[in-house]
Amino acid sequence: MFIQSLRADLPNMRWVPEDKFRVYAQAIRGLLTLEPDPERQLKYIDFIDIYSTLDDNEMREYTERYPQESTAMATLSERLRQEGHHQGEVDVIIRQLSKRFGKLSDSDVARVRSATPEELAIWAENLLDARSLEDVFTRH
Template sequence: MMITSEQKIAIYAKAIEGLLTLEPNIDKHIKYIDFVDIYTGLSDAKRRQYESRYPKESTAMTELAERLRSEGIQQGMQKGRQEGRQEGRQEGRQEGEQTLLRKQLERRFGALDADADERLQQATTDELERWAENLLDAQSLTEVFGEE
């Protein structure tokens, strides 16, 4: 059965009207709107025709889209803050481990040369932990860094 583009607009309008009338849960609107959009496949031009012919439904959909966009922005900001705090804690731990290991190495072996200092600056957390353990038995910086 071939559906004309005019019929698609009417089908879309009835689907949206039914959704807004029958489904009180706004969160479910998202799920069903996606289905209706995919099923009807309205072009941008046909969507504009729909908006002009069915302003009430179109306004309701625009308000829903704005709400979702606002919620998405808020969720994104919250997630960004959470990731930022986590990253900051990780960086702080790593800097603390670098500082502590540097002090221990200097106390045991004297001032560090530029190469050793650079290695500490570029080290991963795993490397810092391994070197800290190596320091307990090492007789030289070379042994600490596991080069022997």
């Protein structure tokens, strides 16, 4: 719903230069309020950026004027980067386990997908000298 409204309104909005930061901040607030999905939020921030056309100097000034909105988007971006990194580790370990021990059962795949970063780190080390799949999951 947010994006349909944004697509319809943002390109047609006219503002005086003095209101540019306020309009941008309102668009960010609307995005954070109306769109619950963090991945979509990140996607839609690009759309807001395209139509607001803040240059680097203006973005720095915006960050100073609206630290709460800037912090919220930076936190969202960092969280998504961490989730992407974690997903990459999961994918690598699944591939390595499959190559070493053959096709994994659905429960083993689920186990790796639900692992904490700490578990993944231990399993990655265990994988180097494990003789069985169970050795990977139980040895420390």
